[in-house]
Amino acid sequence: xxxxxxxxxxxxxxxxxxxxxxxxxxxxxxxxxxxxxxxxxxxxxxxxxxxxxxxxxxxxxxxxxxxxxxxxxxxxxxxxxxxxxxxxxxxxxxxxxxxxxxxxxxxxxxxxxxxxxxxxxxxxxxxxxxxxxxxxxxxxxxxxxxxxxxxxxxxxxxxxxxxxxxxxxxxxxxxxxxxxxxxxxxxxxxxxxxxxxxxxxxxxxxxxxxxxxxxxxxxxxxxxxxxxxxxxxxxxxxxxxxxxxxxxxxxxxxxxxxxxxxxxxxxxxxxxxxxxxxxxxxxxxxxxxxxxxxxxxxxxxxxxxxxxxxxxxxxxxxxxxxxxxxxxxxxxxxxxxxxxxxxxxxxxxxxxxxxxxxxxxxxxxxxxxxxxxxxxxxxxxxxxxxxxxxxxxxxxxxxxxxxxxxxxxxxxxxxxxxxxxxxxxxxxxxxxxxxxxxxxxxxxxxxxx
Numbered sequence: 001x002x003x004x005x006x007x008x009x010x011x012x013x014x015x016x017x018x019x020x021x022x023x024x025x026x027x028x029x030x031x032x033x034x035x036x037x038x039x040x041x042x043x044x045x046x047x048x049x050x051x052x053x054x055x056x057x058x059x060x061x062x063x064x065x066x067x068x069x070x071x072x073x074x075x076x077x078x079x080x081x082x083x084x085x086x087x088x089x090x091x092x093x094x095x096x097x098x099x100x101x102x103x104x105x106x107x108x109x110x111x112x113x114x115x116x117x118x119x120x121x122x123x124x125x126x127x128x129x130x131x132x133x134x135x136x137x138x139x140x141x142x143x144x145x146x147x148x149x150x151x152x153x154x155x156x157x158x159x160x161x162x163x164x165x166x167x168x169x170x171x172x173x174x175x176x177x178x179x180x181x182x183x184x185x186x187x188x189x190x191x192x193x194x195x196x197x198x199x200x201x202x203x204x205x206x207x208x209x210x211x212x213x214x215x216x217x218x219x220x221x222x223x224x225x226x227x228x229x230x231x232x233x234x235x236x237x238x239x240x241x242x243x244x245x246x247x248x249x250x251x252x253x254x255x256x257x258x259x260x261x262x263x264x265x266x267x268x269x270x271x272x273x274x275x276x277x278x279x280x281x282x283x284x285x286x287x288x289x290x291x292x293x294x295x296x297x298x299x300x301x302x303x304x305x306x307x308x309x310x311x312x313x314x315x316x317x318x319x320x321x322x323x324x325x326x327x328x329x330x331x332x333x334x335x336x337x338x339x340x341x342x343x344x345x346x347x348x349x350x351x352x353x354x355x356x357x358x359x360x361x362x363x364x365x366x367x368x369x370x371x372x373x374x375x376x377x378x379x380x381x382x383x384x385x386x387x388x389x390x391x392x393x394x395x396x397x398x399x400x401x402x403x404x405x406x407x408x409x410x411x412x413x414x415x416x417x418x419x420x421x422x423x424x425x426x427x428x429x430x431x432x433x434x435x436x437x438x439x440x441x442x443x444x445x446x447x448x449x
Contacts, residue, residue, distance in 0.1 A: 003028065004094035004106045005158040005200055006046060010120075011212045012113040016084045020067045021046050021058050023076045023094040024217065026158070026198030034074050034196055043097045044076050050090040050112070053083035058092075075217075086112045106158060110212050118146040119174065121203040121214030125186070131225040132194075135187040140203065142182065142214075144174040150207040154184055157215075158199040164189025167201065192222050262286045263317065269351045270294065270304050271341060277348075280304035282317075289318045297346040317352070324352060 002025050009020040023046060026032045044062075049055040058080045064071030067079050082090070092108040120143045127136035144150050152172045156165050166187045174180060186201070196219075203214035229236075263282045270278045282290050291314050293307045307314045313329040317336070324336040328344070336342045341349035 002026070002033070002042070002096055003158065003198070004044070004096055005198060005217065006092055006094035006106060006108045007200060007215045007217065008090075008092050008108055008110060010117070011110055011215055012117055013082045013090070014113050014115075015082055015086045018079055018081050021048075021060070021078045021080060021092060022067075022217070023060055024198075025074060025096060031193050031195035032074075032198045045095050045097075046078065047093050047095065048080055048082070048090065049093070050086050051088035052085040056080060056083065082112065088112065116145065117213065118208065119144050119150050119152070119205050119213050121152060123201050123203060123214055123216040125216075125219055128219055129221050129223060130188050130192075130197075131223060132188060132192040133190040133225070135185045136220050138184050138186060138201070140172060140182040140184055140214075141179065142172065142174045142203070143179040144176055147176050148207070149176060150174050150205055152213070153204045153206050153210075155202045155204065156186075156199055156218075157202050163192045163197060163199070165192075165197075165199070171206070186218070186220070188220075188222060194222050194224055196221050262288060263290050263319065265354075266290075266317075267353045268292065268304060268317070269353060270302060270344075271349045271351060272302075272347055277301065278303040280306065289316060291316050294344060294348060297344070297348060302346070302348060315350075326350065 004023050004025055006021065006023045009022070010017075013019045023044060024032055025042070025044070044060045046058040046060055047055050048058055058078050060076035060078045061068050062071060062074060062076050066077065068077035069075065088111055090110050090112055092110075094106050094108075122141045123138060124141075125136055125138045127138075130136050140152075140154065142152055150173070152174060154167050154170055154172065156167055159165050168185055168187070169182075172182045188197070198218065200215050200217045202212055204210050205213050262285070264285055264287060266282045268280045268282070269276055270280075280292055284290075289309075291307050291309045291311070293305050293311060293314050295303045295305050309316065315329065316327045318325055318327075324338065325333050326336045326342055327333040334342055336350070336352055338352050338354060341351045344350055
């Protein structure tokens, strides 16, 4: 069902005066129709009737011509002259017709004026959007041309009960000769339907028998109340972004702290008198404490061995701040600077080199200790350990050193002399039990390089 709402400007015309008729359509729930596509086939018209003249048909138009402000906005307009013979009451009736549509007729009642109007009123709205349960502000500007005060009443017409509109204040007193702007508010009920609110605001003069002196269409759009997400999405997204940033910072700090605090990649080098004897690399990822032992510390060829913390005579290396701390088997702790030797028992020293592979390779290329061939890594074992499986001309394989560790300089031919030296049989002869003589060991050694 469609409903019409009409206004007349001016609201109390004089006989023979041109007036503007406006009409707009709304649904039964009080929502204004603004889509012309919904009104295909609808015809809108108005009729002016009253005392002293025959009814006058008023064709309405929505083409943007004449008094119609804009084409296609479903706000119809037309101009008509009040007959000269009009003497009293006036009624403007809006009518609509369309196939399958039930229309209605809404009258607008007023009276002709015989002279200048005693009171005139204009209504404007300062807000044009509202949520259900909210309100919009407006302003009433009234002019009292009379010599006595007039009481004006603000009202709402052509409303649906679903909108539950209220206007406050309901009455306004205007002093003689005064023109005063009076603020008011229009409140919408919690069940107000979404869309352009229908109806109009009316101003009637109670001092002059309730004659209407001003009117205006409601120009307010009701939108659904914002959800919690609509109100706080920016805070949620901002907070989530901040949390992600903080999590990233924490993760980076944890990762950096773990990497920075780890001993992984450090190389421990055992030395005596400046000569490198053995080395041991920390390979466990993200380890912060490393236990090791010095094997045969009083011998000519001591070595480094990985141990657990419960082993006997174990050393512990750990980080403290930006430095390193080394605790010996007796519990005494000392600071170890990277690259600088720390004194151990039996005139031994421990040097710690940087953890990157580039540091280790650089150190291996540039440092050469006694008993180590140039170009070999620091602490490399002797050739007997590397080439113990090589067969000399005598046909017997040389053993791999003492206790299977293959230290440099250990006899490998059972003669007490290093492998590859001549035995009693002369060059190339037999060199004692278990080894080969002659130069075959030397030949194998040199071919490895």
